[in-house]
Amino acid sequence: MEIRTSYAADNYTIHVDHGILESRLADYSADYDAVYFLVDRNVYQLYKDSVLSFIDSPIILEGGEASKSFDAFKHITESLLERGIQRHHLIVVVGGGAAGDAGGFAAATVLRGVDYIQVPTTLLAHDSSIGAKTAINSTHGKNLIGVFYRPKAVIYDLSLLETLPQDEVLSGFGEVFKHALLKDEETVRDLMAETRGEITLDALKPFIISGIETKMHHVLNDEKESGIRKYLNLGHTLGHAIEYRYKMPHGIAVVLGLYFTMFLSNEVEGRKIFDLDHFREYFSHHGYPIHKLKSIDEDEMMSLMGRDKKNQSRAATGFVLMKSIGQCHFIEIENTELKKYLSYLKESL
Numbered sequence: 401m402e403i404r405t406s407y408a409a410d411n412y413t414i415h416v417d418h419g420i421l422e423s424r425l426a427d428y429s430a431d432y433d434a435v436y437f438l439v440d441r442n443v444y445q446l447y448k449d450s451v452l453s454f455i456d457s458p459i460i461l462e463g464g465e466a467s468k469s470f471d472a473f474k475h476i477t478e479s480l481l482e483r484g485i486q487r488h489h490l491i492v493v494v495g496g497g498a499a500g501d502a503g504g505f506a507a508a509t510v511l512r513g514v515d516y517i518q519v520p521t522t523l524l525a526h527d528s529s530i531g532a533k534t535a536i537n538s539t540h541g542k543n544l545i546g547v548f549y550r551p552k553a554v555i556y557d558l559s560l561l562e563t564l565p566q567d568e569v570l571s572g573f574g575e576v577f578k579h580a581l582l583k584d585e586e587t588v589r590d591l592m593a594e595t596r597g598e599i600t601l602d603a604l605k606p607f608i609i610s611g612i613e614t615k616m617h618h619v620l621n622d623e624k625e626s627g628i629r630k631y632l633n634l635g636h637t638l639g640h641a642i643e644y645r646y647k648m649p650h651g652i653a654v655v656l657g658l659y660f661t662m663f664l665s666n667e668v669e670g671r672k673i674f675d676l677d678h679f680r681e682y683f684s685h686h687g688y689p690i691h692k693l694k695s696i697d698e699d700e701m702m703s704l705m706g707r708d709k710k711n712q713s714r715a716a717t718g719f720v721l722m723k724s725i726g727q728c729h730f731i732e733i734e735n736t737e738l739k740k741y742l743s744y745l746k747e748s749l
């Protein structure tokens with residue numbers, strides 16, 4: 401299946417299918433004099449003798465968030481320059497969300513911008529590889545240094561997902577669930593029904609496609625995140641703080657952030673939009689550590705959330721909340737209020 405963006409210019413195609421990587425890449429590479437591969441270390445180890453055997457001398461990215469450090473950025477860009485990269489060459493980034501963010505940022509900045517293709521290899525990356533956000537981390541928090549820089553294509557070869565360990569599936573599922581919440585009640589109901597016992601990739605495939613469509617809808621209407629794109633950050637305000645402070649996989653921290661969003665939406669609206677017991681039981685059954693919310697440090701969380709890119713003032717924190725499933729709104733919550741809500745959340749668990 402193919403989804404094409406519809407910007408005024410500089411459009412790209414998202415290819416989603418099994419076994420498409422080498423042939424699709426060959427089509428794109430034909431237009432360039434040289435191609436440089438940035439490949440996540442774990443992914444290369446797993447696939448260098450099979451799906452990735454056509455890749456010669458890749459630049460290896462450290463697995464996970466380690467690839468989003470300043471040191472890693474230096475390694476990637478210096479390696480590209482040492483190999484003689486020029487503006488009319490192509491960079492191909494192969495890996496999960498972190499590799500895609502870091503590789504995309506390197507592509508955006510080296511020589512002030514070189515074309516690149518995202519090859520996501522995880523469930524999580526069905527989200528992060530689309531929409532042109534690239535970033536590395538700062539000592540002050542997640543994704544604080546980055547640019548919007550569109551890829552030339554996204555090639556999502558689903559056969560690469562088949563070896564994903566279950567905690568990677570759980571992490572990616574956080575974003576799948578977020579997209580369902582953004583879409584509508586029926587999608588959330590179907591997703592929960594399909595995954596009542598176990599979360600399997602087979603059950604998720606239709607929801608991955610619908611998640612990509614939901615993401616595209618928000619991104620195409622607001623690429624630079626001044627309006628509805630903020631809704632894609634549902635669950636991320638607290639999620640990023642938890643991920644950064646407690647070194648938790650991104651999507652797992654996002655699920656904790658989504659739970660707080662449900663709690664906060666109920667509180668702010670003054671009515672029961674979400675049946676919290678129902679969602680807590682479902683998430684806990686699948687191994688999401690909702691109980692850890694009981695021991696978060698409010699001051700640390702407040703300080704990290706204070707760096708969120710959505711904030712518009714120092715005294716308040718920007719939050720995406722829900723009026724109902726499928727209907728988001730963005731509000732600024734006074735910091736003193738927000739801290740109280742974090743304490744109420746802890747008491748409620």
Ligand SMILES: O=C(O)C(=O)C[C@@H](O)[C@H](O)[C@H](O)COP(=O)(O)O
Nearest residue numbers: 527528531533542543629632633636
């Ligand atoms: O694409 C977006 O916009 C999102 O917010 C998607 C998020 O799921 C994703 O994790 C993103 O990388 C977070 O972006 P950030 O702007 O909060 O750093």
